[in-house]
Amino acid sequence: MLDETDKRLLAALQKNAHLTAQELGEALNLSPSQAGRRRQRLEAEGIITAYAAKLDPTRLGLRVQAFVQVQLATHGPEQSRSFARLVATQPAIISAWTLTGDADYLLRVYCDDLPALNRLIHEVLLPHPAVARVQSQIVMDQFKQDAPLPT
Template sequence: MLDSTDLRLLAVLQKDAHLTAQELSEMLNLSPSQAGRRRQRLEAEGYISSYVARLDPERLGLAIQAFVQVQLGTHGSDQARAFAELIGSRSEITSAWTLTGEADYLLRVYCADLAALHALIHEVLLPHPTVTRVQSQIVMDQFKQDGPLPTAIF
């Protein structure tokens, strides 16, 4: 069970995962050892799954961000597994979701240019034997960055 201090700890770590136990203790009115133990417990219990660096795609030459909807022709476990393996093998696909509705999957992709996006769709996704339809939307502007999970609602 999470208490209000745990929730505050999770909220501040989502904004800055580099905070030291000393800095956390000052923000949470705890001793540094208590703050460190709470962080370790939240990690051990799986509330904190990882720490990552958020990179700037444009500085890395990834000028195109797109969402790609994929519809499969058949929906057996073998087909789903084969498609998941394909998705897992492609670094330009940064996240993937299964959906309800017309599309079976939603993929978030980053590519260097339109030619790379075209190649991903026409040379990788569409030739896959389970794929029957692909629809893409190119992101023109991302005015709100991926944000932290809301901890205030728990």
């Protein structure tokens, strides 16, 4: 179970994963060794799964963000596995979810430009034998950035 100190530690690390044990201890009113042990325990328990840098997509030339809904024509386990393997090979697809409702999958995509998005849809996704329909929504503006998880 997470106590309030664990939750505050997780919130602090989501804002800045580079905090040292000293800095965490100061923020949590703990000694650096206590803060470090708590972090290590949360890592060992799999609550903290990784540390990563957040990158600015526009500075990387990724000017188009889109959400792509995919509906499969057939829903067997092999078709699902085959589609998942295809998604895993595409760096432009940064996350994917299975859904209830009309669409079977929702893909979050970053592309250099609209022609790159068009190629992804028409040359990669639609030719897959299990895919029946693809619908995309291009992001006009992201007014709330990806937020930390609530703790």
